[in-house]
Amino acid sequence: MRLTSLAILTGSLLAAAGGSLATATYIADVVETTSERDVRDALQGASLGWAEVRADGLQVILTGTAPTESARFDARTAAGHIVDASRVIDRMQTAATRDLAPPAFSVQILRNGGELSLIGLIPTKSDRDGLLKAIRALPGVTTVNDLLQTADYPLPADWQASLDYAVQALAQLPNSKVSVRPDAVAITAMSQSPAQKHQLETALRRAAQPGLDLSLAISAPRPIIAPFTLRFVSEGGRTGFDACSADTPQARSQILAAAKEAGMTGTADCTIGLGVPSSDWGEAAAMAIRAVGKLGGGSVSFSDADISLVAAPGTAQASYDTVVGELESNLPDVYALHAVLPPAPDTQAAPAEPPEFTATLSPEGLLQMRGRLSDARMRSAAEALAQARFGSGHVYMAARLDDTLPDLWPTRVMTALDALAHLSNGLVTVTPDKITIRGDTGEKSASADIARLFGDRLPKGADYDIDVTYQKKLDPVASVPTPQQCLTQLRAAQKHSKITFEPGSATVTADSRHLLDAMATTLRTCPGLPLEIAGYTDSQGREEMNEALSQQRAQSVMNALQMRRVLTRSFVAKGYGEADPIADNDTEEGREANRRIEFRLRDDGTAGTAKPATAPEAAPASDAPEAAPAPEAAPASEASPAPEAEEPVGSGDEALPSQDGDDSAGPGDADTIDDDTGSGDETD
Numbered sequence: 001m002r003l004t005s006l007a008i009l010t011g012s013l014l015a016a017a018g019g020s021l022a023t024a025t026y027i028a029d030v031v032e033t034t035s036e037r038d039v040r041d042a043l044q045g046a047s048l049g050w051a052e053v054r055a056d057g058l059q060v061i062l063t064g065t066a067p068t069e070s071a072r073f074d075a076r077t078a079a080g081h082i083v084d085a086s087r088v089i090d091r092m093q094t095a096a097t098r099d100l101a102p103p104a105f106s107v108q109i110l111r112n113g114g115e116l117s118l119i120g121l122i123p124t125k126s127d128r129d130g131l132l133k134a135i136r137a138l139p140g141v142t143t144v145n146d147l148l149q150t151a152d153y154p155l156p157a158d159w160q161a162s163l164d165y166a167v168q169a170l171a172q173l174p175n176s177k178v179s180v181r182p183d184a185v186a187i188t189a190m191s192q193s194p195a196q197k198h199q200l201e202t203a204l205r206r207a208a209q210p211g212l213d214l215s216l217a218i219s220a221p222r223p224i225i226a227p228f229t230l231r232f233v234s235e236g237g238r239t240g241f242d243a244c245s246a247d248t249p250q251a252r253s254q255i256l257a258a259a260k261e262a263g264m265t266g267t268a269d270c271t272i273g274l275g276v277p278s279s280d281w282g283e284a285a286a287m288a289i290r291a292v293g294k295l296g297g298g299s300v301s302f303s304d305a306d307i308s309l310v311a312a313p314g315t316a317q318a319s320y321d322t323v324v325g326e327l328e329s330n331l332p333d334v335y336a337l338h339a340v341l342p343p344a345p346d347t348q349a350a351p352a353e354p355p356e357f358t359a360t361l362s363p364e365g366l367l368q369m370r371g372r373l374s375d376a377r378m379r380s381a382a383e384a385l386a387q388a389r390f391g392s393g394h395v396y397m398a399a400r401l402d403d404t405l406p407d408l409w410p411t412r413v414m415t416a417l418d419a420l421a422h423l424s425n426g427l428v429t430v431t432p433d434k435i436t437i438r439g440d441t442g443e444k445s446a447s448a449d450i451a452r453l454f455g456d457r458l459p460k461g462a463d464y465d466i467d468v469t470y471q472k473k474l475d476p477v478a479s480v481p482t483p484q485q486c487l488t489q490l491r492a493a494q495k496h497s498k499i500t501f502e503p504g505s506a507t508v509t510a511d512s513r514h515l516l517d518a519m520a521t522t523l524r525t526c527p528g529l530p531l532e533i534a535g536y537t538d539s540q541g542r543e544e545m546n547e548a549l550s551q552q553r554a555q556s557v558m559n560a561l562q563m564r565r566v567l568t569r570s571f572v573a574k575g576y577g578e579a580d581p582i583a584d585n586d587t588e589e590g591r592e593a594n595r596r597i598e599f600r601l602r603d604d605g606t607a608g609t610a611k612p613a614t615a616p617e618a619a620p621a622s623d624a625p626e627a628a629p630a631p632e633a634a635p636a637s638e639a640s641p642a643p644e645a646e647e648p649v650g651s652g653d654e655a656l657p658s659q660d661g662d663d664s665a666g667p668g669d670a671d672t673i674d675d676d677t678g679s680g681d682e683t684d
Helices: 002-045 069-082 128-136 159-170 194-207 249-261 281-295 317-330 376-390 409-420 446-457 483-493 510-523 543-563 588-594
Strands: 052-056 059-063 088-090 106-112 115-123 143-151 175-181 184-190 213-219 229-235 238-243 298-303 306-311 336-340 357-361 367-373 395-401 425-430 434-441 463-470 531-536 571-575 596-601
Touching: 002 052, 002 059, 002 069, 059 069, 069 088, 106 159, 115 128, 128 143, 128 159, 159 175, 159 184, 159 194, 194 213, 229 281, 238 249, 249 281, 281 298, 281 306, 281 317, 306 317, 317 336, 317 367, 317 395, 357 409, 367 376, 367 409, 376 395, 376 409, 409 425, 409 434, 409 446, 434 446, 446 463, 483 510, 483 596, 510 543, 531 543, 543 571, 543 596
Parallel strands: 059 088, 115 143, 184 213, 306 336, 367 395, 434 463, 531 571
Antiparallel strands: 052 059, 106 115, 106 175, 175 184, 229 238, 229 298, 298 306, 357 367, 357 425, 425 434, 531 596
16 A cells, blocks of 8 residues: 555656646747747847847847947847847847048157157058157257057058158257148247248248148247337328337237328338337327328337327428327327427418417217317316316317416416306317307306306406307206196197007007107106196996096006106196096097096196197097187186197096996997907906
């Protein structure tokens, strides 16, 4: 019994093991077949059919020849999306690529005295040893640093010839950088002088073989110029430089451009050197050369910061004073100008002109001062006084200095400037014998004030001439329009348009902005105008809501004027709702006329409480003639127009709908941008 039971147990175990082995073998076959099929399908779908797939257990083996390394990578990636990437065995190969293009061979040779370094890439077949031997044999070379790399490619054409030329050039250039390519050599080097620079450039160009692209950048130290000199002459039919120095290429360009403006023809050059007295040299020299051109001839000489300008004999005194004054005022502070006006050849025929100072005030408020002043202190004082009287940005000083002027010259000039401040535009002229002032003014007492000023400050018996014309349009007080005129101008601005609002709100529509701009322009000329801005609606909706809406709209108009820099301290915004209709509220045209913004004067007997007339666009038939306002005491009636000063302009006033059911009055009163009629005001 025991043997039988043992046999049965052993047989059962063997049968189970065999069944498990068979099952495992079957499952492995299914996994292999499925993995191989799915990976192959994925590769076909990715256009990678060149890859072959074979499954070995859980492993998927890829073989085949990929056209590129990128394609090989794509195949591995596609297989890894189907099975675990760790199960993919890559046994693919990549097709042989075509030969790579040879690299760009080049050598940088840096020499600093006895030390020389070579950096770059050369062909393997280059005679590297011969190159190093030739370089070590150069005069003065003690150390050679070989940092060259090689690549196994054929020698480019002309490569050796370019290297040989570079070595030959290095023999002459102890401080240089030579860049060598197969067909080009670029040399950057320093020389000891401009003469040596020219000599090196000539020798290097002659030694270059035909066809070589040679680039030379050889610098020479700038010479020290002492003193730093420039002389420009325009006389005797000759215009040009006797000497020209500059500190930078930009300054040289400035100077040569000014010389051409002054009449120089042909070419000229300026030596660029060291020793300039100021970084403003180019600007100062250009100013002085242009001054010679404005004078019509003469000469100007610079010796460091000292400038000597000699005008051509016979130059007009006034022209000389103006040009020299402008030059003195505009030169940088470091420069000192000495100017000379030689006498005319025939001194008896052309006597010397007396000294003169002029100040011209333009209608735009710009002041120009020309002529002569005693010294730099007086020029500063006159300029400061002018800036205080006429504005710091409105003064142009072009007066020259003359230490031969009379003792009372400063007093006469300062008095003349104070007198000119009484004018809106004009001219004052000061000579040793007389002061003349003429021009236009907005001050009625200007002539008397100027006469008192001259009498107080000038010596007794001093001669002066006052020719001042009062013009009412220049009077800041007389030119202010009356309140009635302001109201008339407002009505003129409203002839063909009216202030309108968005339906049911106090927001002014975009169409009304141009009208508000025009009204603001008018009101800015009417300071302190006692103006009431009155808002009205039609009769639709509840009376309380109409009154509130009209108040909001009147205030909105005032706010819009404030935003346009109108002083509204004397203005009042008042909403009257549906009161005082000027047309029938039973028609759309009438309701449109009743929706309005009116402007009228407050506390004025001619227009204080009178009922204003209908705006022209609202009711043309009732437009009152501008030239015939109603009598001041006559009460206004509902049917007749009010005085001219109270003619209103309607606004796009819409009444809010009644909240107690009275909202069936028909079309509303909105005057919108794109429709003359609209629905009634409705609240949100």
